[in-house]
Amino acid sequence: MMKNYNKSYLSSLLLGSLALSAIGFTAQASAVTIENSGFENNWDGWADTDPSAISSDSYTGNRAAKITGSSGAFEQTVAVTANTQYELQAYIKGSGTIGAIVAGTSHSASGGGSSYEAVTVSFNSGSATQITLFGQYGSGEGRFDDFSLTETSEPVDPGDGGTTPPAGGQCSTSAELTIVSASDNGTNDGHGPANTIDGDLSNESRWSSNGSGKQITFDLGAEATVDAAQIVWFKGNTRVSYFDIDTSVDGSSWDSAVVSGQSSGTSSSYETVDGFNAQARYVRITGYGNSSNTWNSIIEAKLLGCDQGDIDGGTNPPVEPPTQPPVTGIDLSDWYLGVPVDNNGDGKSDSISENDLVAGYEHPQWFYYAADGGLVFKAPIDAPKTSTNTSYTRSELREMLRRGDESISTQGINKNNWVFSTYSSGDKSAAGGIDGELVSTLKVDYVTTTGSSSQVGRVIIGQIHAKNDEPARLYYRKLPGNSLGSIYLAHEPNGGSDQRYDMIGSSSSSASNPSDGIALGEVFSYSIKVVGHQLTVTIMRDGKADVVQTVDMSNSGYHDGSDQYMYFKAGVYNQNNTGDADDYVQATFYSIVNTHDGYNY
Structure with a gap:
């Protein structure tokens, strides 16, 4: 059946609101099933991209995944419960990155050493009921073993708002916070700080400043609980960027949120840096160059958190988390x-x-x-x-x-x-x-x-x-x-x-x-x-x-x-x-x- 489309119909596809599904509560937290989590059955359950192999140098059992080149990776899609906090863990020897793709956003962490070391990533599932777990090349050859994914909180009903942090300032459900402005000390190369909050993911729309210790500061306009940042690094899939993140209530006194952070070096999408749980109005990123040169460059940045209502005169409510995709938009059948x-x-x-x-x-x-x-x-x-x-x-x-x-x-x-x-x-x-x-x-x-x-x-x-x-x-x-x-x-x-x-x-x-x-x-x-x-x-x-x-x-x-x-x-x-x-x-x-x-x- 052929249909005629007018502009109002097309506008509704583009501008229509994304409705969140009602989410019920389950009993207690539990582990999520990951097929062949220790690679004992070679690549069963995983989709791998070369250069990849199965190694006998394992953390437990007889096998582990091995990634030897910059394009090497593996992934698996698993079912999760919406609006639930999770912790992904794996053991890495050498160098590697693990993470989860949740509604298009990558949450990842890198690690590894001369012997196997545990690497963990925390994230919230938001509206997603399926996510993709992955491992990929870090700064050198790496082996991966014993993946696990565990619920660390019960689902939160979106009808409750999901914006009140529990004691200690930790958000039960994170949402994107509205950034009012971005600023630096004026030493950028013409790619100014406002480019990082314009929603434009092209390379030209970036902030760039050369030299160790260069800073960009984001103002939320009102105090909020901030628990994560999401950053798209310029040339993020070809080089590792080095940074600290600090938070402040007044813009004068600063508290450390992340020390000696680094990007994965393998992703051109959003990378999540989480675990702040800070009460703040201002978030500052200090750059220390990258693995190729001394430039600090960010294409786009987001801040996640909760409890950002009318505080001290501020009016900056959280943005509702997105759903994927609009039901009238793309039917892949x-x-x-x-x-x-x-x-x-x-x-x-x-x-x-x-x-x-x-x-x-x-x-x-x-x-x-x-x-x-x-x-x-x-x-x-x-x-x-x-x-x-x-x-x-x-x-x-x-x-x-x-x-x-x-x-x-x-x-x-x-x-x-x-x-x-x-x-x-x-x-x-x-x-x-x-x-x-x-x-x-x-x-x-x-x-x-x-x-x-x-x-x-x-x-x-x-x-x-x-x-x-x-x-x-x-x-x-x-x-x-x-x-x-x-x-x-x-x-x-x-x-x-x-x-x-x-x-x-x-x-x-x-x-x-x-x-x-x-x-x-x-x-x-x-x-x-x-x-x-x-x-x-x-x-x-x-x-x-x-x-x-x-x-x-x-x-x-x-x-x-x-x-x-x-x-x-x-x-x-x-x-x-x-x-x-x-x-x-x-x-x-x-x-x-x-x-x-x-x-x-």
């Missing part, structure tokens, strides 16, 4: 995912099935739920690809109308794919749908900034794919010297060359800054629609006129009865293979809706 890892060792990127996605699959780097409920897709330049014939990497959904019924082939004119209404009656009866529309709401967070001028800054965010070619590829492109990005459409006739249509700005590699362009972090929507021979692509933005491009496909070679089946794709398909290996593209999707005549979902 009819998609599978291509993700840029090769866990099965077949030389190609892995495909995650519809059933695994519905069961809650996430990858801590390339596919995960963000704190705002959006679904993040990220693809680096240097990573496994879908086949030896593919030039670029992707983190991208592929439409699967079979909805998990693996007795239906992925290819061909069958119930997994759709056809145009100009096809024969036999083809239309055999297909899963007729004609189609893909409507997505998203923001592009980051594009590549290195590589050849013909490829830098470009990413495909939506497609129609046929048997071999693509009737529609929708590009976003922002050049390094421009503050705004362009949108353009490529139509590829069957066996032919691309026909390119500039929609917003120019696709040129030397384009000037588009006057009506779309900035990184700016939310917009697109529609890719086919009815018979006509392809229509529409870009929709609040407060602006729609931008529409139509293409007559009558002579494009897709209507000649040669098994030309169709499927939509959405996510990020990196269109740069010439830049730095760790350069990447990233987008956050808030809604992906696919509809077809004859497809009643």
Whole structure:
């Protein structure tokens, strides 16, 4: 069934409130089951990324996990109770990082030594009922053993507010606190402190100050119980940052919260530093450079805590914790995912099935739920690809109308794919749908900034794919010297060359800054629609006129009865293979809706 979407509907998808589910109470705290927690059955229950191996040098038993390189990691998804405090523990020898991905936020800790040492991470599950546990490379080779996950508090009913700390100042339920302002002593390089609280995760929106002892201070506007910070470090996946954190009620007298802290060096997402339990209005981070140089650079920061009501005239209530994802936003039942890892060792990127996605699959780097409920897709330049014939990497959904019924082939004119209404009656009866529309709401967070001028800054965010070619590829492109990005459409006739249509700005590699362009972090929507021979692509933005491009496909070679089946794709398909290996593209999707005549979902 195809539907028509208007701006008010799209706005409701984007701006609608995220409702929290009612959470009941359980009896007493208990351990969470982790399959094969000591690796005695090799990698059973875990998904590992090379370079990884099973070692006989173990803490207990006969086996342990071994990670030997910067891309090495392993993970497992487990069920948890919402709004509950947990402690994750593992034993590490050498160097390594363990953690948990909770609603898109990474909570992690690093450790290890010449012999096995216990490393622990504390976190609250918030609204999540499934989380991903992981271990990954630290600053050198590491071995991991005996994972455990234990409840340390009973669930808290959100109806009680969850904002009153128990004796001693510890929050029973943490929420994001509103930061009123950020400041430093003025010695930044032009990347000012306000960039760390603007919600923009692009590299250009950061605070940077060179030298040991440089400080950035966050003001909550009112006194609160602060128990954690979440920080996105600049180049956080390639270097370790060193820091202290102090808190203050008045901005004059300071108490130590974290001494000799360091980031993981392996994550470009939020990293959690917790355990403060401090009554404070001000939180100060002092940087001591990083493992590569003396720069201190933070892209984004959040503070978590409770009891931030009207104190001494302050009016700064906690932000409700996010839920994942909005129920009307993204139904993964009819998609599978291509993700840029090769866990099965077949030389190609892995495909995650519809059933695994519905069961809650996430990858801590390339596919995960963000704190705002959006679904993040990220693809680096240097990573496994879908086949030896593919030039670029992707983190991208592929439409699967079979909805998990693996007795239906992925290819061909069958119930997994759709056809145009100009096809024969036999083809239309055999297909899963007729004609189609893909409507997505998203923001592009980051594009590549290195590589050849013909490829830098470009990413495909939506497609129609046929048997071999693509009737529609929708590009976003922002050049390094421009503050705004362009949108353009490529139509590829069957066996032919691309026909390119500039929609917003120019696709040129030397384009000037588009006057009506779309900035990184700016939310917009697109529609890719086919009815018979006509392809229509529409870009929709609040407060602006729609931008529409139509293409007559009558002579494009897709209507000649040669098994030309169709499927939509959405996510990020990196269109740069010439830049730095760790350069990447990233987008956050808030809604992906696919509809077809004859497809009643």
